[in-house]
Amino acid sequence: MHVLLIAANTEKINVLPMPLGLHYVAAATQDKGHDVLMLDLMTHADFRQSISETINSFRPDVIGISIRNIDDQVMHGARFLLDDVKSVVGYCRSDSAAPIVLGGAGYSIFPEAVLTYLDADMGIQGEGELVFPQLLERLERRADPAGLPSLYLKGRRLQGERTYIRGLGELPASGAHRFLSAYDRNLWMPFQTRRGCPMNCSYCSTATIEGRTIRKRSPAAAMEEMKNCVAAGFRQFYFVDNTFNLPASYAKEICRRIIDQGFRISWRCIFYPGHGDEDLIKLMAEAGCCEISLGFESGCERILTNMNKRFTPAEVRKTSLLLAKHGIKQMGFLMLGGPGETRESVLESLAFADSLPLDTVKVSQGIRIYPYTTLAKIAADEGRIRHDDQLLAPTFYMIREIEDWLKETVKARLAERPNWMA
8 A cells, every 4th residue: 555654743842853653653564565655744844735746646545644742832822733734634635535544642642632623534542553554454455444452533432442562672663764864864863762651740641642661672673773873874863762761770771782882973862850870871971972851840849749750859959960970961841830839939949940050941831731640630620620621722730829920930030041941
């Protein structure tokens, strides 16, 4: 079958995101003998023309659309991004009768709501590497796809159960180095060695997307894929694992193998603040880690407890100092205005961030509420949202009594600190 895969995201946050998940699906689809074409709208200014030309020349039998972001997660003036995707679906409909299948991280958080809003034909929640080729097999022989795991069909109830790939050793190599030939090799290549996160932060949607169990690729398989990327000319990598340093033993093995391979690369990752293992941090630096995202979110221990963070401000400080000692840049994150927040806790957090050797700081006001999270339950119990609210429209938790004061306080703080951003 001719399969067109469209990465619909055009939102750039911190670094230019590349559609890694869709590359895995593309590789798995190719492995089953299908003819796959990727269209990344991030690199096309005129969506309408690009989609029309691609469909008319390729003539797809199935169109997959990956949705990364639902909104920009900014409370003041939030931008709802699905209307652009709705236009993409409409452009596809006008040029092709091929069924449209949705997927991606954003879709996986709101599978039924997004399928309805975009009026697509089907959607796969979570990992599509196994389910999408199975779906194509059924479509090719004109069989009913109902009952496939994680598959949603327009106007029909979910029949198959949600499934996760137990061992990531089953994954094909993403082939990203092949599909990303249109990109400048100086950009950051996304790279993944683990999926899932057990930390259960009160506001986080990761468990809905990837599950709560950490599932790992073998270090050997990860290095083989990195070798392919390096051979293709890529030298900068962004580990998109939710917590690079968990478990620490696995992270150390990845670092040792990068060193042993002699890869001359630079890379970034997400670091959980409560596990500041100096041996690991030293290995990371030796392996080429140049920058980490340190999502400590608050400098107030009471607020950290409310967020179900499993670290203290003292542990954050220890980690930050160790990272600075070994020359790894740090981007710190504050998330202000959530349950229990007061003026005093905000000022405590701002002062705490100021006291750390951070290279940049990103400050968020209000916390995006996602379904199936502790924050959603708190908001519903407090009457801020309905218990049955699908939360597709950007909805934020904010202590209203401090909202105006917080906005002015953050604005003043950012004006005095050029390395801080909102």
